[in-house]
Amino acid sequence: MTGPSERSSRTTRITRDSSRQHQELRDVRHQWAASREILAALGRAADNPGEVLDTVLEYAARLCGAQAVQLFLVDGDVFRVERVSGETPEDYRTYLLDNPIARSRSSTVGRAAEDMCTNQIADVLSDAEYGRHDLQKLTGFRTLLSTPMILQDEVVGVLSMWRTDVKPFDDRERELLEEFAAQGAIALRLESRGAELGSKVAQLEALRDVGDAVGSSLDPDEVLDRIVSNAVRLTGTDGGSIMEYDESDDSFQVRAAFGSSPDLVEQLRAVTIRRDSTLVGRAALAHRPLEVPDLAQAELDPHLEILFRDGWRSVLAVPMLRGDKMVGVLVIRRRSTGPFPPDMTELLQTFASQSALAIVNARLFGELQTKTKELEIASQHKSDFLASMSHELRTPLNAVIGFSEVLLDRMFGEINERQDEYLHDILNSGRHLLSLLNEILDLSKVEAGQMVLEPSTFGVGSALDYSLTMVRERATQHAITITVKVADGVDTVVADELRFKQVVLNLLSNAVKFTPDGGSVSVRAYPDGTDLVVTVADTGIGVPPEDQERIFESFQQGRRGAPKEEGTGLGLTLSRRIVGLFGGRMWLESTPGVGSTFGFSIADVLERTDEVASPEHGGLPVVVLVDDDRASLDLLSAYLDGSPTQVMRVRDGFEALELVRKVLPAAVVLEIELPQLDGWEVLAALKADPSTVAIPVIIASAVDDRPRGLALGADEYLRKPISRDELVDALRHVGLGLESS
Amino acid sequence: MTPRRILVVEDNPLNLKLVRDVLQFAGYDVIEAQSGEEGLRVAQQDPPDLVLMDLQLPGIDGTETLRRMREGSLGRDVPVVAVTAFAMAEDRERATLAGFDGFVEKPISVRELPGQVEAFMNRRAV
Numbered sequence: 059m060t061g062p063s064e065r066s067s068r069t070t071r072i073t074r075d076s077s078r079q080h081q082e083l084r085d086v087r088h089q090w091a092a093s094r095e096i097l098a099a100l101g102r103a104a105d106n107p108g109e110v111l112d113t114v115l116e117y118a119a120r121l122c123g124a125q126a127v128q129l130f131l132v133d134g135d136v137f138r139v140e141r142v143s144g145e146t147p148e149d150y151r152t153y154l155l156d157n158p159i160a161r162s163r164s165s166t167v168g169r170a171a172e173d174m175c176t177n178q179i180a181d182v183l184s185d186a187e188y189g190r191h192d193l194q195k196l197t198g199f200r201t202l203l204s205t206p207m208i209l210q211d212e213v214v215g216v217l218s219m220w221r222t223d224v225k226p227f228d229d230r231e232r233e234l235l236e237e238f239a240a241q242g243a244i245a246l247r248l249e250s251r252g253a254e255l256g257s258k259v260a261q262l263e264a265l266r267d268v269g270d271a272v273g274s275s276l277d278p279d280e281v282l283d284r285i286v287s288n289a290v291r292l293t294g295t296d297g298g299s300i301m302e303y304d305e306s307d308d309s310f311q312v313r314a315a316f317g318s319s320p321d322l323v324e325q326l327r328a329v330t331i332r333r334d335s336t337l338v339g340r341a342a343l344a345h346r347p348l349e350v351p352d353l354a355q356a357e358l359d360p361h362l363e364i365l366f367r368d369g370w371r372s373v374l375a376v377p378m379l380r381g382d383k384m385v386g387v388l389v390i391r392r393r394s395t396g397p398f399p400p401d402m403t404e405l406l407q408t409f410a411s412q413s414a415l416a417i418v419n420a421r422l423f424g425e426l427q428t429k430t431k432e433l434e435i436a437s438q439h440k441s442d443f444l445a446s447m448s449h450e451l452r453t454p455l456n457a458v459i460g461f462s463e464v465l466l467d468r469m470f471g472e473i474n475e476r477q478d479e480y481l482h483d484i485l486n487s488g489r490h491l492l493s494l495l496n497e498i499l500d501l502s503k504v505e506a507g508q509m510v511l512e513p514s515t516f517g518v519g520s521a522l523d524y525s526l527t528m529v530r531e532r533a534t535q536h537a538i539t540i541t542v543k544v545a546d547g548v549d550t551v552v553a554d555e556l557r558f559k560q561v562v563l564n565l566l567s568n569a570v571k572f573t574p575d576g577g578s579v580s581v582r583a584y585p586d587g588t589d590l591v592v593t594v595a596d597t598g599i600g601v602p603p604e605d606q607e608r609i610f611e612s613f614q615q616g617r618r619g620a621p622k623e624e625g626t627g628l629g630l631t632l633s634r635r636i637v638g639l640f641g642g643r644m645w646l647e648s649t650p651g652v653g654s655t656f657g658f659s660i661a662d663v664l665e666r667t668d669e670v671a672s673p674e675h676g677g678l679p680v681v682v683l684v685d686d687d688r689a690s691l692d693l694l695s696a697y698l699d700g701s702p703t704q705v706m707r708v709r710d711g712f713e714a715l716e717l718v719r720k721v722l723p724a725a726v727v728l729e730i731e732l733p734q735l736d737g738w739e740v741l742a743a744l745k746a747d748p749s750t751v752a753i754p755v756i757i758a759s760a761v762d763d764r765p766r767g768l769a770l771g772a773d774e775y776l777r778k779p780i781s782r783d784e785l786v787d788a789l790r791h792v793g794l795g796l797e798s799s
Numbered sequence: 800m801t802p803r804r805i806l807v808v809e810d811n812p813l814n815l816k817l818v819r820d821v822l823q824f825a826g827y828d829v830i831e832a833q834s835g836e837e838g839l840r841v842a843q844q845d846p847p848d849l850v851l852m853d854l855q856l857p858g859i860d861g862t863e864t865l866r867r868m869r870e871g872s873l874g875r876d877v878p879v880v881a882v883t884a885f886a887m888a889e890d891r892e893r894a895t896l897a898g899f900d901g902f903v904e905k906p907i908s909v910r911e912l913p914g915q916v917e918a919f920m921n922r923r924a925v
Contacts, residue, residue: 453905454813456817456905460814460817460906461813464821
């Protein structure tokens with residue numbers, strides 16, 4: 059058996075790993091929701107390519123956390139600014155127009171164009187090669203990120219953004235910008251040449267459909283089916299398939315197909331499409347589309363052989379890339395011969411990039427799920443082990459404790475003073491081991507998510523008194539005074555009484571343990587909104603600031619001087635975890651040499667003392683999201699994913715009013731443009747109703763009328779697109795403290 | 800009046816000895832069994848006034864032993880008390896569901912055990 063501290067560090071690691079996994083999972087979801095909202099916005103702006111570009115800039119700025127975004131277009135040898143996001147200073151724009159950017163290493167724009175890939179300068183002031191200090195002085199920007207917009211292997215423009223503080227853009231933000239650049243390139247093409255390939259509306263609608271699929275489905279097969287069918291339909295070709303690259307054997311497998319007979323799909327599945335000897339492989343290696351205009355004239359690899367025999371006459375292979383990583387190849391086929399028009403190839407590259415995103419996301423998601431499951435199983439094994447181990451250890455302890463008591467009770471005759479003393483030592487050591495065992499078992503239950511609370515109604519005062527009786531004897535021995543004060547408004551609560559007493563007893567016995575003789579300990583219980591707060595203050599030696607967090611970790615007693623009696627070192631860890639199950643938190647305020655106050659809260663167990671009805675629901679504050687656009691709802695929900703709130707969603711004004719009146723949420727996030735009853739009417743109705751007047755309302759809309767919103771009683775006004783930080787900040791301002799992560 | 804007889808079914812010899820000593824000291828007549836099978840045999844030959852039985856036993860466990868005792872000579876009149884591990888809420892629940900008349904928690908308290916046993920016997924007698 060390993061020592062307790064080793065086991066505990068393993069426990070902590072498992073917990074930490076699994077929380078990192080969850081964070082990654084959440085990031086994937088965020089990005090997903092964001093791409094989806096962009097595509098939806100692009101779809102709405104479909105009739106006007108200029109508007110699409112503006113949307114791209116606006117969203118890029120907001121979702122990547124940049125102060126400003128600019129679109130530069132190739133103009134002979136230089137890059138000239140074409141469009142800017144809303145926050146770009148006007149004098150900077152004018153200056154830029156007169157002083158365009160050269161295609162050289164002296165700027166990120168130039169570098170991105172030259173290298174044909176994204177380029178970042180973390181701090182322009184410490185980049186020796188950087189040469190546009192005139193621009194830097196004008197705006198004060200420090201961190202720059204630029205990505206090229208590429209059409210047919212040629213850089214046609216550059217999307218560039220900046221921050222005035224030194225804070226490099228992370229991988230997620232970089233990927234988002236690349237995504238925007240791809241969308242922008244398509245819009246540019248449409249704007250400059252008009253629709254040459256069917257209707258531009260149809261194109262954007264198809265893209266929107268693909269975007270919807272990428273965003274709404276976790277099933278990659280469904281997404282890929284939609285992509286390949288849209289790609290075939292829109293290009294007016296006859297069939298197609300998506301081949302996924304498998305790194306383990308350096309070959310490609312069919313993932314989705316359209317316009318293909320089951321028999322053909324069967325044959326495609328059976329053949330090994332190697333990277334080094336096939337058209338598909340060559341396109342992948344070359345990182346650019348390759349075509350065979352007439353299969354009858356070409357040398358056929360095994361894959362093309364199958365297609366030719368099935369009656370196909372021309373093939374186009376478009377690589378699916380994610381950054382530099384090969385994800386797969388999109389194959390489009392026709393039953394007739396002839397070259398594929400460049401425009402078609404270009405459009406298919408967008409589909410290929412969406413497919414790559416879908417596959418990468420799905421892989422990541424799958425991996426995370428597997429890892430999460432593995433961690434759960436490991437954690438389950440650990441707690442099974444601890445449960446059986448603690449049973450095995452408890453049985454002999456039973457004898458150690460019991461026989462000591464038998465002898466101490468003089469059941470078999472008198473014993474001398476030293477025997478009495480040693481028997482007490484044996485008994486106390488046995489009891490100490492037993493409480494250690496019980497706490498390890500409890501802790502492993504909490505960590506495995508197996509500790510189930512058993513709520514009942516009990517009086518707070520009498521529970522505190524009970525815990526007090528357990529330490530009274532020790533306190534009296536050391537002349538420590540203990541006082542208990544229960545404030546008005548604290549009466550009975552519904553919670554797990556046993557666990558409540560366990561936590562109070564732990565804090566109380568610590569307080570008594572670390573308070574010098576003649577000191578005092580005071581216990582208070584008071585309401586904080588609907589939360590119950592209990593504090594235990596002592597006049598002990600105190601905890602130095604550097605130990606105040608560490609003390610809650612397993613086996614850390616801090617430097618609180620030599621305790622009068624040994625503790626298990628697990629009590630505070632366990633107490634904090636139990637309080638967490640109560641939906642509350644535990645904290646410590648301490649001044650060395652003066653004393654310590656440990657406090658904990660239990661969420662939502664008291665009646666609200668003021669006139670506003672309780673906003674909590676099932677232990678978590680409810681946030682009602684009102685928006686008729688599902689993509690927006692998904693994005694907002696994704697932002698709140700993992701925060702301690704319960705999210706409820708509605709899609710029209712009437713439903714919104716009905717729901718808010720019923721659940722009395724902690725906050726409402728409201729779009730203005732709604733069917734039935736618009737957001738202004740909903741807001742006015744909520745503010746006219748005494749039962750809902752106090753519920754904070756955050757407007758989250760594309761409509762720009764902040765004064766009207768605030769005049770009607772909204773607490774916050776957010777303009778779409780909205781970043782996660784803006785939403786969380788707004789909720790914090792209206793009193794919902796969400797963890798920032 | 801003859802001392803009342805308690806059958807203790809417990810597989811761990813040390814714990815069996817401890818419970819025996821404590822109960823004998825409190826004036827009871829104690830019969831010992833180290834498995835469910837042995838407990839059944841003893842109860843069959845000479846029914847006790849109360850059975851104190853560990854839930855976790857080798858071979859047939861405490862719950863199954865109880866079921867067979869009830870079906871056999873013991874009938875429903877003799878109280879059977881489970882010995883369960885502390886902090887094992889599920890054990891307590893199992894014991895109650897299985898039809899035990901009560902439970903005492905392990906580790907047993909030397910000072911409290913005689914009183915607990917006495918209470919179970921009296922409750923049954925009423």
